[in-house]
Amino acid sequence: MVVSWILNSISKDIAEAFLYAESARDLWVELEARFGESNGPLVYQIQRKIASISQKNDTVATYFTRLKKLWDELNTLDPLPVCSCDASKKMSEKNASYQLIQFLMGLNDIYDHVKNQILLMDPLPTAAKAYSMVHKVEKQRELNSEGTELESEGVMAVQATESKR
Incomplete structure (x- = not known):
């Protein structure tokens, strides 16, 4: 149930790569490994917006x-x-x-x-x-x-x- 909720929460293109995850924990760990790192350019862009707002x-x-x-x-x-x-x-x-x-x-x-x-x-x-x-x-x-x-x-x-x- 949790696996399907997570898969339905992400884009279909990405979800297809995780359809056969054995558990919600495995799915979550895999998602975090792929997408969990901070995006430097995006952080920079947001900080810049904050500084100029x-x-x-x-x-x-x-x-x-x-x-x-x-x-x-x-x-x-x-x-x-x-x-x-x-x-x-x-x-x-x-x-x-x-x-x-x-x-x-x-x-x-x-x-x-x-x-x-x-x-x-x-x-x-x-x-x-x-x-x-x-x-x-x-x-x-x-x-x-x-x-x-x-x-x-x-x-x-x-x-x-x-x-x-």
């Missing part, structure tokens, strides 16, 4: 989602080593710190005050927590601008009414 005209949500997708893709191709020692935890924390900095560096300048507040926090939050904070500021800005637009429309309506008198 910025918010520009995107919402904070769209920007963070694009960045998160690249981080996840990179982590799939080049995962952090796993061990039971303290070094693995420290590497994971360091990676989280890099992700936070990458996220903050790509934000538009209108979020400089929030970036500064986040960078002053001890300990530093995760990129996801920082996103949540910046997203709230973005929503507040939208609400404030909507309120200003409604106020302007109200003032124009009053002026139009008064000019007709």
Whole structure:
């Protein structure tokens, strides 16, 4: 059952080479041996995209989602080593710190005050927590601008009414 699930999860051309695998474990070991190595050029390309990505005209949500997708893709191709020692935890924390900095560096300048507040926090939050904070500021800005637009429309309506008198 697991063998058929794995075979149905990969392209038909590749699956044909593994039709006679004796067990799911054998199939998995063979797939890992053939395709499990990190793809250097692809890792380079993703790292380059991460380094150059910025918010520009995107919402904070769209920007963070694009960045998160690249981080996840990179982590799939080049995962952090796993061990039971303290070094693995420290590497994971360091990676989280890099992700936070990458996220903050790509934000538009209108979020400089929030970036500064986040960078002053001890300990530093995760990129996801920082996103949540910046997203709230973005929503507040939208609400404030909507309120200003409604106020302007109200003032124009009053002026139009008064000019007709």
